[in-house]
Amino acid sequence: MPIVEINILSGFLGSGKTTLLQKILEKEQRKGKNVAVVMNEMGQISIDSDSVPKDMPLKELLNGCVCCTLSDKLEVQISELLSQYDLDVIYIETTGVAHPVEVLDTCLSPLLAKKVRIHSIITLLDAVCWMERKKLKIPLQKLIAEQVKHADLIVLNKIDCISKKSQKSIEEELRSINPTGKVIPAEFANIDINTVISLQTKERGEYEKVHAIQHLHMKTYVHTFLHPISEKLFEEFLRTMPDTIYRIKGYIRFIGIPDTFLFQYAYGMPFQTKSGLKMKNTLVFIGDNLDHNKLQKTLCNIEKNSMQLGH
Numbered sequence: 001m002p003i004v005e006i007n008i009l010s011g012f013l014g015s016g017k018t019t020l021l022q023k024i025l026e027k028e029q030r031k032g033k034n035v036a037v038v039m040n041e042m043g044q045i046s047i048d049s050d051s052v053p054k055d056m057p058l059k060e061l062l063n064g065c066v067c068c069t070l071s072d073k074l075e076v077q078i079s080e081l082l083s084q085y086d087l088d089v090i091y092i093e094t095t096g097v098a099h100p101v102e103v104l105d106t107c108l109s110p111l112l113a114k115k116v117r118i119h120s121i122i123t124l125l126d127a128v129c130w131m132e133r134k135k136l137k138i139p140l141q142k143l144i145a146e147q148v149k150h151a152d153l154i155v156l157n158k159i160d161c162i163s164k165k166s167q168k169s170i171e172e173e174l175r176s177i178n179p180t181g182k183v184i185p186a187e188f189a190n191i192d193i194n195t196v197i198s199l200q201t202k203e204r205g206e207y208e209k210v211h212a213i214q215h216l217h218m219k220t221y222v223h224t225f226l227h228p229i230s231e232k233l234f235e236e237f238l239r240t241m242p243d244t245i246y247r248i249k250g251y252i253r254f255i256g257i258p259d260t261f262l263f264q265y266a267y268g269m270p271f272q273t274k275s276g277l278k279m280k281n282t283l284v285f286i287g288d289n290l291d292h293n294k295l296q297k298t299l300c301n302i303e304k305n306s307m308q309l310g311h
């Protein structure tokens with residue numbers, strides 16, 4: 001059986017992994033490669049799976065992080081992909097709080113080791129998050145540094161949000177943490193995809209198998225609105241978001257607007273785009289110490305007040 005390449009997409013919550021994955025998948029399909037994707041998401045529902053072409057084999061690992069609880073399942077899913085499809089390459093998009101080496105460990109399990117080759121670990125780094133990382137809890141700061149340290153390629157993303165001067169100094173910092181990794185600055189993960197495909201496979205020794213950080217145990221909360229809500233009340237709500245909510249994503253509908261929007265929020269920055277899909281009005285929140293009851297109450301109130309406000 002031919003050896004199947006595995007690429008691991010790592011990077012903290014909202015750093016641009018799915019944005020890059022979409023571009024890579026397009027390119028790989030154009031080249032006629034047989035590609036499969038494994039997506040690991042923190043929430044009980046998957047928002048990002050729509051980014052994968054419908055005809056591409058996709059496995060989802062929901063409601064947990066590979067490095068904490070889902071390692072065995074990842075192994076099984078890769079095995080299934082290998083036995084069910086004739087593949088050239090598998091892309092694994094990890095959750096933002098996964099340690100890339102722990103994902104690598106799983107892929108190098110005795111069951112898989114002879115069938116796959118780890119081609120690359122690609123880490124997406126949100127430039128703003130990096131500059132403001134001291135605001136995060138210490139384990140998260142360490143995790144982001146680990147994601148940088150173990151990467152073959154670091155995509156320094158979101159450089160549209162920082163100055164040229166900051167970009168230069170971040171690039172220097174990254175090189176000091178990971179002297180052998182390639183650093184590419186990018187906006188919306190726009191990089192030459194050939195850089196990814198042509199990365200040289202590193203020999204990965206036992207010494208890299210470390211359990212470097214304590215598990216982070218991020219919490220998630222999933223909320224479904226039954227009706228469209230007021231855009232104004234929703235914007236007001238976003239302005240009250242605590243620093244400990246790192247990521248929100250999902251689908252949302254507003255009163256008076258027929259479209260469904262794909263909604264994204266990372267580090268205080270909301271972003272929404274029209275989605276052609278008719279999805280449930282569901283949002284996934286990811287953060288530290290999420291107060292489920294408070295969030296639920298606030299969001300239910302927004303829905304109730306939206307109906308009274310009517311816009």
Ligand SMILES: Nc1nc2c(ncn2[C@@H]2O[C@H](COP(=O)(O)OP(=O)(O)OP(=O)(O)O)[C@@H](O)[C@H]2O)c(=O)[nH]1
Pocket residue numbers: 011012013014015016017018019020048095096124157158159160161186187188189247249264265266271
């Ligand atoms: N301003 C700006 N926004 C970006 C850039 N790249 C991605 N984004 C936006 O950042 C948000 C998160 O991007 P994703 O690609 O979903 O990030 P992710 O790492 O897959 O997110 P998780 O899977 O939740 O960890 C989206 O709203 C993107 O459109 C960039 O270079 N600049």
